Amino acid sequence: MLGAVGEKDAVLVFQAIGVRALPAATAEEVNAAIHLLAKEGARVIFITEAAARLAPEMIQRYASDQQLSIIPVPGTRGTDGYGELQVHLNVIKAIGSDILADNDRKEG
Numbered sequence: 001m002l003g004a005v006g007e008k009d010a011v012l013v014f015q016a017i018g019v020r021a022l023p024a025a026t027a028e029e030v031n032a033a034i035h036l037l038a039k040e041g042a043r044v045i046f047i048t049e050a051a052a053r054l055a056p057e058m059i060q061r062y063a064s065d066q067q068l069s070i071i072p073v074p075g076t077r078g079t080d081g082y083g084e085l086q087v088h089l090n091v092i093k094a095i096g097s098d099i100l101a102d103n104d105r106k107e108g
Contacts, residue, residue, distance in 0.1 A: 001020060001037075001040065001041055001042045001043065002014075002018075002019045002020065002042060002043070002044050002045075002046070003019060003020045003021070003022065003033075003037035003040075003042040003044070003045040003046070004019050004020070004021045004022070004045070004046045004047070005021075005022050005024050005030055005033040005034060005037070005045060005046070005047045005048070005051050006023070006024060006030075006046075006047055006048025006050060006051035006052075006073075006075055007023065007025070007048055007050060007051070007075050007076050008023035008025075009076045010048050010073075010074075010075045010076045011023055011046075011048070014046060019046070020037065020040070020042065022036065022037065024051055024054075026054065027054040027055055030047070030051045030052075030054045030055040030058070031055050031057075031058045034047070034055060034058050034059070034062070034070070035058065038062060038065070038068055042068065043067060043068060043069070044068070044069050044070075044071060045068065045069070045070045045071070046071050046073050047059070047070055047071070047072055047073070048072070048073060048074070048075030048076075049072050049073070049074060049075055049079060049080050049081075049082040049083055050075045050077070050080070051075070052070075052072045052082060052083075052086075053082060071083075072086050087100075088100050
């Protein structure tokens with residue numbers, strides 16, 4: 001099963017393609033939605049970047065769960081860079097090297 005958590009307008013798009021969508025606007029709602037989806041057996045949870053920023057502890061709690069992936073996606077206001085940063089950090093964690101480094105940025 002797939003799930004989606006975040007701003008109502010963003011997650012309803014997922015519902016249209018059969019994903020279990022749980023709108024959430026507060027930290028408490030986001031935490032409860034993630035926990036519920038995990039309990040129901042979701043294997044992937046798409047979470048808007050804004051919602052992910054409200055629930056870092058809950059996301060970290062499931063970070064080591066081999067059966068569940070929580071994937072940050074842009075919300076209704078577009079991306080704020082959170083999802084890209086999380087991918088970057090996970091690559092470093094997985095291979096022990098920053099292969100995604102922006103070399104131009106490092107030189108400046």
